[in-house]
Amino acid sequence: MRLLHTMLRVGNLEKSLEFYCDVLGMKLLRQKDYPGGEFTLAFVGYGDEASHTVLELTHNWGTQAYDLGNGYGHIALGVEDIYATCAAIQAKGGNITRAPGPMKHGSTVIAFVEDPDGYKVELIQLGSRPGDRN
Known part of the structure; x- marks a missing residue:
């Protein structure tokens, strides 16, 4: 599968x-x-x-918005340079809702951006997760 x-x-x-x-x-x-x-x-x-x-x-068609509910989490994207990626997203008008930095209680470097409907997209610095190969 x-x-x-x-x-x-x-x-x-x-x-x-x-x-x-x-x-x-x-x-x-x-x-x-x-x-x-x-x-x-x-x-x-x-x-x-x-x-x-x-x-x-x-x-x-005819539906302008949805209730996101409390069960949805996020989509995650791996990026090579999270700081440059966030700067580029902001330059294009994207809404960074959590600035890049280590996650709480861990070392993985993450950030969050929000899409036009309010869905969260997590950005993860490749190589910063435990078990990642640099």
């Missing part, structure tokens, strides 16, 4: 595509409207679906 994708429901597909593609550097892999069901699916990621796990953005 292999993890294929994670799905997020988004209120404004264009804003979400701008965030994930322009701010976080993902590529729009495919997008399709489903008029009968009144929704659009857009798949984004850092590589093709054949060999990478991707993110499915689902926009239900």
Whole structure:
């Protein structure tokens, strides 16, 4: 088995595509409207679906926002230079909600950014996690 994708429901597909593609550097892999069901699916990621796990953005037409609930955690992205990545995200208008630095009670260097719908995206400095090879 292999993890294929994670799905997020988004209120404004264009804003979400701008965030994930322009701010976080993902590529729009495919997008399709489903008029009968009144929704659009857009798949984004850092590589093709054949060999990478991707993110499915689902926009239900006529729905502008969702309650995030208290069960959702975050998406995590590994980055080479967390400080430069956060600076680049901020320069593109991204909202850093936790500045880069070691996590509480550990040495892993993390930061958090928020997408247009309020979903959290954790950035993890590659090589800073216990067991990472530098």
